[in-house]
Amino acid sequence: MRDTAHFAFGLEPVPALRCIEGEILGDIMQRLYLFLSTLILVSFLVGCAPSTNAQSKEIKVVNSNAPADLPEKSQPVGTTKSEVLPHEPPASCPVTVPQDPPFTAPEPYSPNAPFPTQFWFGSEHLWTALPIDGIWAGLPHNPEGYTQKVFWWREGYVWNEEPEPDLIVTGERLDAISPRLIVSKATNAYASDIGSAMLVGVDFPTLGCWKITGHYRDSELSFVVWVAP
Numbered sequence: 001m002r003d004t005a006h007f008a009f010g011l012e013p014v015p016a017l018r019c020i021e022g023e024i025l026g027d028i029m030q031r032l033y034l035f036l037s038t039l040i041l042v043s044f045l046v047g048c049a050p051s052t053n054a055q056s057k058e059i060k061v062v063n064s065n066a067p068a069d070l071p072e073k074s075q076p077v078g079t080t081k082s083e084v085l086p087h088e089p090p091a092s093c094p095v096t097v098p099q100d101p102p103f104t105a106p107e108p109y110s111p112n113a114p115f116p117t118q119f120w121f122g123s124e125h126l127w128t129a130l131p132i133d134g135i136w137a138g139l140p141h142n143p144e145g146y147t148q149k150v151f152w153w154r155e156g157y158v159w160n161e162e163p164e165p166d167l168i169v170t171g172e173r174l175d176a177i178s179p180r181l182i183v184s185k186a187t188n189a190y191a192s193d194i195g196s197a198m199l200v201g202v203d204f205p206t207l208g209c210w211k212i213t214g215h216y217r218d219s220e221l222s223f224v225v226w227v228a229p
Helices: 002-011 013-074
Strands: 118-123 126-131 135-137 145-153 166-175 185-190 196-206 208-216 219-228
Touching: 002 166, 126 208, 126 219, 145 208, 145 219, 166 196, 196 208
Parallel strands: 135 219
Antiparallel strands: 118 126, 126 145, 145 196, 166 208, 185 196, 208 219
């Protein structure tokens, strides 16, 4: 009976105890595996976070600098797409006004300009007709610029004796940098109200304050006009 009891109480509990210990150990290992997996995942995410922030900061810096560079690249000198000018000339533009005393043209020309909104300007050696308000506004526009016809007179000039007069006209913008004034070759003109005249066509590449100079033989004449919208 003692041996049987020993067999019953000494040998049988051992397998049961080992089974319980195995279940506890497996549960601990499973929990440890989950803990280590979570720890590794968190470490990976935290390690990636600084590089992501650095990249986003670099993009913001590049984007913040881009607008400052754009105006220098997109606005070439002399263009007027973004230029807004008033109709009236500013005080900084010294438009030509009638002389005092006013110039009167010699015979057979009309003493005064034949148009009510214009006046004679110059001398008997070379003169032209200019607007009283100093403004050329609403000029026809073409790919070359704003077009205007400029008439010039000289005492003794006869239109059919010199059909292509040796008249040289130049121009420069006074209030800003601009492409050069485009000027046609001089030709002749005649009408009963203006008599014999020399004529050139000019294309202003921009609006603004322009100084025009005419050279004919031994004479030179300059004037300033405001080319307005």
